[in-house]
Amino acid sequence: MIAVTMAGLAYALMFFRGLQDIVAPVFLALNFYIVVYPVQRALTRIKVPRAIGACISVVLVLCMIFAFFGLTAWSVAELVILIPSYSNELVNTYQNALALLSDIGVTSSVIQQQLSAFDVRSVLDAVYPLLTNLSSVAGLLTTVIMAVFFVAMDSMGIDKRMTMLLDVKPTLSASIGDFASGVRRYWVVATVFGLIVAFLDVIALAIIDVPLIWVWGVLAFLTNYIPNIGFVIGLVPPALLALVDSGWQSALWVVIAYCVLNFVIQAIIQPKFTGESVGVTPLISFLSLLFWVWILGWLGALLALPATLLIKALLVDADPRARWVNILLASDPHTARAELVRGMKKSAAAV
Numbered sequence: 374m375i376a377v378t379m380a381g382l383a384y385a386l387m388f389f390r391g392l393q394d395i396v397a398p399v400f401l402a403l404n405f406y407i408v409v410y411p412v413q414r415a416l417t418r419i420k421v422p423r424a425i426g427a428c429i430s431v432v433l434v435l436c437m438i439f440a441f442f443g444l445t446a447w448s449v450a451e452l453v454i455l456i457p458s459y460s461n462e463l464v465n466t467y468q469n470a471l472a473l474l475s476d477i478g479v480t481s482s483v484i485q486q487q488l489s490a491f492d493v494r495s496v497l498d499a500v501y502p503l504l505t506n507l508s509s510v511a512g513l514l515t516t517v518i519m520a521v522f523f524v525a526m527d528s529m530g531i532d533k534r535m536t537m538l539l540d541v542k543p544t545l546s547a548s549i550g551d552f553a554s555g556v557r558r559y560w561v562v563a564t565v566f567g568l569i570v571a572f573l574d575v576i577a578l579a580i581i582d583v584p585l586i587w588v589w590g591v592l593a594f595l596t597n598y599i600p601n602i603g604f605v606i607g608l609v610p611p612a613l614l615a616l617v618d619s620g621w622q623s624a625l626w627v628v629i630a631y632c633v634l635n636f637v638i639q640a641i642i643q644p645k646f647t648g649e650s651v652g653v654t655p656l657i658s659f660l661s662l663l664f665w666v667w668i669l670g671w672l673g674a675l676l677a678l679p680a681t682l683l684i685k686a687l688l689v690d691a692d693p694r695a696r697w698v699n700i701l702l703a704s705d706p707h708t709a710r711a712e713l714v715r716g717m718k719k720s721a722a723a724v
Contacts, residue, residue: 393670394513398672402518405437435518571590604639608627664677
């Protein structure tokens with residue numbers, strides 16, 4: 374039975390891996406809607422029609438999506454406007470870099486020889502994958518938006534379904550409720566720490582006197598949702614601008630400030646709070662990131678902890694016999710042990 378179960382689980386994971394372009398956007402839409410669903414529930418309690426509440430929830434989700442991409446577009450536009458004013462500084466930085474390379478044995482003729490190997494065709498070959506990725510992002514957004522509308526249609530009757538499920542499968546109903554609340558806590562924690570990181574980065578950049586501090590603050594906030602590589606994406610542009618604007622000393626201070634602030638907050642504090650918000654240890658949170666990137670692609674980095682919480686709710690929390698696994702996974706083992714004891718008592722009483 375164990376072998377058959379493991380084989381079935383492996384087949385299911387490979388199946389979802391093959392459908393990652395569909396599964397990941399739909400699950401992302403479900404996460405968005407879970408976050409705003411308390412607003413819809415509150416509107417229903419004050420006698421607002423369910424259809425109107427669902428429409429308001431859809432509008433809130435769409436606002437979050439367009440706010441994210443709107444802030445991204447604004448940051449890119451501000452950077453594009455600023456770059457031409459630094460043309461002379463860019464040339465000087467390039468010449469200084471050539472001089473530094475000459476000092477360590479790399480002559481400018483070698484660099485020019487390497488640059489001469491590029492032609493228009495090679496540039497197009499380099500740009501084509503970027504354009505393909507942009508079209509993939511557009512397809513992803515379309516799938517997410519469509520999924521949001523269908524989830525909104527189903528949400529109008531979800532309370533009745535959960536009530537019926539509570540009568541038939543009380544443990545499964547409770548585990549699904551815990552999954553929804555955990556997803557909300559996770560996104561709130563990520564958003565709060567993103568704002569904290571952005572605020573501290575803006576203060577540090579203002580002290581160092583780097584231009585466009587608010588653009589870099591927005592970039593730090595947005596890239597906080599991208600684990601691992603998000604820190605690099607948020608660091609490189611302000612460091613390069615500081616190098617061009619004020620020299621290598623300012624660029625070095627930017628790197629030091631970002632490394633200290635972001636490492637302490639994102640690598641030490643935030644994973645602990647994020648792990649507690651979804652009920653798993655920081656190590657499990659990190660391993661889930663690696664696993665779900667393999668299953669769901671690059672979007673799996675964003676959905677790693679919610680996906681882990683879903684699997685935990687369906688396979689561990691919903692089965693009283695498997696609740697002992699929470700002792701190894703839960704961020705608070707004492708809470709997990711107490712839940713296990715309560716589950717054993719309920720099972721004994723049922724018998």
